[in-house]
Amino acid sequence: MKAPIVWVSGTLTAATALVASLVIVTASRGAITTFESSAGPLSVQTVAEDLVHPWGLAFLPDGRMLVTERPGRLRLVTQQGQVSKPLQGVPEVWASGQGGLLDVAADKDIATNRTLYLCYAERDGRGGRTAVARARLTEGDAPRLDDVQVIFRQQGPLSSGNHYGCRIAQDGGGDLFVTLGEHYAHRDQAQNLSNHLGKIVRIAPDGSAPKDNPFAGRDGAKPEVWSLGHRNPQGLAFNPADGSLWEVEHGPRGGDEVNPIRRGENYGWPVIGYGVDYSGAKIHEATTKPGMQQPAKYWVPSISPSGMAFYTGKLFPNWKGSLFVGALSGQMLVRLSLQGDKITGEERLLQALSERIRDVRQGPDGALWLLTDSAAGRILRVTPASE
Template identity: 70%
Template sequence: MKTPVGLVTVALTAAILLTATLVIATGTRGEETEFPSSAGGLEVRTFARGLVNPWSLTFLPDGRMLVTERPGRIRVVSAEGQLSPPLKGVPDVWASGQGGMLDVAIDKSYAQNKTIYFCFAERTGGGGGRTAIARAKLNDGGGRLDETKIIFRQEGPLSSGNHYGCRIAQADDGNLFVTLGDHGSHREQAQDLGNHLGKVIRIAPDGSAAAGNPFIGRAGAKPEIWSYGHRNGQGLAINPASGDVWEVEHGPRGGDELNIIRTAKNYGWPVIGFGLEYSGGKIHESTAKDGMEQPVKYWVPSISPSGMLFYTGKLFPKWSGSLFVGALSGSMLVRLSLNGNGVAGEERLLQNLHERIRDVRQGPDGALWLLTDSSNGRILRVTPSAK
């Protein structure tokens, strides 16, 4: 007998409230529980800990979660915050530098097909790595993935360990948008349509180029490409108000970008931008050029944005429609208030937590759920303060 959805949500919320570990407010790094915000006080609770550089979090329909760890693991997290052993059936992952197990997403028809998608750095025989995307079915009882298949492999010069991307967003038509990095030392390839470096791609669930892609049939261009001229996109989300695809990407020394991704558009990297070489030298020709898109927003100095969501829950009614972005080097959660396709304001949250925020998700309870990026990473649940 199926449990009514409402009862599942009530049970999940009750379990969370009863079992989440409250971090004691002693004033030491990472232990504060009360944080100010424009929506009132925020309470932060540790829901699970002991993850090694967790990278992505997604909710299953029954309230459990899937979480990835960069060393090459996927785990199931129970509604009580218990971590499963690593799932079996995961392909060989090259956990080197910034590479490893990256994003995970469930199919929109997961309740019927049990299908998940994930991306990772794949070791190659050429002395480097590349971003690969796999599809599998979650075997709940067996603690494994079944029918695992790599459906897409990034083509172009290999990475020595940097700038893989990779975030996945599934549109209502079932097609997947995916960010692919420029591999760091191959930045000029982001302007070359003959490879997948520094691109946002759009693929069907089987990994083939999605129908209607702008470069299908164009000689010398990869048919999976949707947009190009990107550096290292680590946040991707579809705006429920408009259906537009939004992306955040790392700049070098300054110049992180928030972009609205349009078909066939060139976002300029490395020709235009707002950052510098890490040495302080010049990278770009200018900050603007005909035929190249401008970001909706950029950050100087860098915050290293990672993970993003459009908030639609009821737990924070003042924040309905806001865009949330995690920050790594910035060690905070950023809330952007929007006015159509423009940014009307920025609020920097949880700065006293002193944690690298790798991912941010909205839970079925309307809370904000965060992953902290460290060798003892945590899943955090953020709710309005009860005080």
């Protein structure tokens, strides 16, 4: 097989050294299945498999992928399905409950600065919190992370293992937006500006709080906070059409939400919402309240939305501008039609696949790339069947 083309320090080379460092995970090459959709038949190809609860996926300039596994491993994966050994240098994570190594994001200038960001659960005494680290990707015989620095640590009551949030999105200026859960047992803290629970934060690449953040300089408020009143947001993405920021978050029994995220706004959890507690008990005061934002869409019953991506590619011209959301308990890929900040339609895809969809990305090839959440997780490539 021809050596893959690999990006190193902003250039492309035939990297036989990387091939030597790869463990070839033999994906089910024949596992290409077809599913119906409004865009015609879809082909779903297994690119790689036997990943342990893969959580986050980010593309490099040459088309390779960085993929996290929740137990604490980061791997490089080619589009041909070659999976590297775990990269050295990954921070220690607390892989307990829903925690572990979660999202990964490539810096917008990674072609020149080789910088990436990791979001993960970090142990602190008897509990955990969300942390963000910055690192430099070093290529060679054994790709690794160097210059690893923790740039942000969530402040507030600790988690016993649940609701870390932990998606990263970078804006055009380089600032990072990070979703932070409310740790399940501390849901009322989502309304408390003196900590980071149940918030989306905006930080600079070095972890500092930009001075124009909405609560910077306010007594008793954390300067990193961008928005509040979130439960467990596990999807975050910018809409390329207008630059707006969107998130999806888990409700309890019912009340999963899709929200356009605006500076300084309060999204209501747990004061308002559309779900009930797992026991069936009432949680919310009401479904609406002045000063608190309504979701663009909510689901009852829950589908457990996770990763998300706006589609801009050419493979599915009729789907340009759509928002794709992975569903965990719902075991499907959801396509949402948008008109501005309004959601105008929903299409449920790949339900017969019977897989928990953890992350969704548009690849440089215009395909949709998915991670399935299981102890034998897969990387899937979705294209028109006629491709």
